[in-house]
Amino acid sequence: MEKGILIVLSGPSGVGKGTVCSALRQRIKDLTYSISATTRAPRPGEKDGVNYFFKTKEQFQSMIEQDELLEWAEYVGNYYGTPAGFVRDTLDSGKDIILEIEVQGALKVRDKFPEGVFIFLIPPSLNELQTRIQNRGTETEETIRNRMSVAKEELGMMMKYDYVVVNDEIDLACSRIESILTAEHCKRERVMPAIKKRILEVN
Amino acid sequence: MEKGILIVLSGPSGVGKGTVCSALRQRIKDLTYSISATTRAPRPGEKDGVNYFFKTKEQFQSMIEQDELLEWAEYVGNYYGTPAGFVRDTLDSGKDIILEIEVQGALKVRDKFPEGVFIFLIPPSLNELQTRIQNRGTETEETIRNRMSVAKEELGMMMKYDYVVVNDEIDLACSRIESILTAEHCKRERVMPAIKKRILEVN
Numbered sequence A, B: 001m002e003k004g005i006l007i008v009l010s011g012p013s014g015v016g017k018g019t020v021c022s023a024l025r026q027r028i029k030d031l032t033y034s035i036s037a038t039t040r041a042p043r044p045g046e047k048d049g050v051n052y053f054f055k056t057k058e059q060f061q062s063m064i065e066q067d068e069l070l071e072w073a074e075y076v077g078n079y080y081g082t083p084a085g086f087v088r089d090t091l092d093s094g095k096d097i098i099l100e101i102e103v104q105g106a107l108k109v110r111d112k113f114p115e116g117v118f119i120f121l122i123p124p125s126l127n128e129l130q131t132r133i134q135n136r137g138t139e140t141e142e143t144i145r146n147r148m149s150v151a152k153e154e155l156g157m158m159m160k161y162d163y164v165v166v167n168d169e170i171d172l173a174c175s176r177i178e179s180i181l182t183a184e185h186c187k188r189e190r191v192m193p194a195i196k197k198r199i200l201e202v203n
Helices: A017-027 A057-065 A084-092 A103-112 A125-134 A141-158 A170-185 A188-201 B017-027 B057-065 B084-092 B103-112 B125-134 B141-158 B170-186 B188-201
Strands: A006-010 A031-033 A069-075 A078-083 A096-100 A117-122 A163-166 B006-010 B031-033 B069-075 B078-083 B096-100 B117-122 B163-166
Touching: A006 A017, A006 A103, A006 A170, A017 A031, A017 A096, A017 A170, A057 A069, A057 A078, A069 A084, A069 A103, A078 A084, A084 A096, A117 A141, A117 A170, A141 B188, A163 A170, A163 B170, A163 B188, A170 A188, A170 B170, A188 B141, A188 B163, B006 B017, B006 B103, B006 B170, B017 B031, B017 B096, B017 B170, B057 B069, B057 B078, B069 B084, B069 B103, B078 B084, B084 B096, B117 B141, B117 B170, B163 B170, B170 B188
Parallel strands: A006 A096, A006 A117, A031 A096, A117 A163, B006 B096, B006 B117, B031 B096, B117 B163
Antiparallel strands: A069 A078, B069 B078
């Protein structure tokens, strides 16, 4: 059976990763969503194994030590991480899985899952940036320098990704990502083993 | 401006390249179709520059000598070839162009246009092959050997392509190819120069 594909959706904060990801799940019914592990307490209505895998600090520490996390980070006193097992099990069962994650985390996942499909979501405002910055009279030199440095930093991160999708409209962004998933399933490297096996089986 | 993409649609004879290609042109209105040059006489209704570029043998020979053809072949006494200029002009104008061609020709185009997107169309009957061949009682050993050798030859050709699309239903095959085109337009390598240029322009 063909393995599923891991899609990693990332991009600068505020670009709309969460919104696009939710919309995608509505659109592609058989897409599994990677569930994070966390040490923070469940909020009312949150369920273990649905919203998060809720762990004690000791359990989380042990997951780190056993290399059971694709990546992890601490945020306001709590730990958050991506359990490798759930991702691997989903892929082995032939289903695609999407992981929505910030840029640093995504790069760590890339080390462990180089065969994943890494999508960088960008705001359409990279276009606007030019107009704004050319309006030099209205901005301090410091603001201009800061903007340019942020833009360059984002560019540098983009280099590590397979695809760049502009989030101009959620529907458009979703349909681009859906196309990327379809195209990846047609990639020769992914299709060949299954076809080869079929042929070899009858030898 | 971002350059257009050259899509090369190929595959074994009888797989339905022509039908899929016509359906695609209906679906994607701004897709240009590569026009072949030929030395054969126009049939009633055929127009120069629409159906073919009609050439004399001398003109065709000169195109070969000037390296103006991406590939060419002789078929029942006439020459057929793909003019490079038309493809390059279309791509430079930012439009995508599709070239429907048999396997040998496609491989020659790959030498000159490695940045093209090479799609191998396969019949769903590779699946059926297994069942048929396992039915050994009803087939001679020679038939079995021939079938297997054809299948293996096709497999070998597939290795040279970027994508493999199963032509099970024309609509499905078309929408896979459309997705491949969308995904290719989101590829980081293709998108980066345009984004970089925008940023550098304001430096």
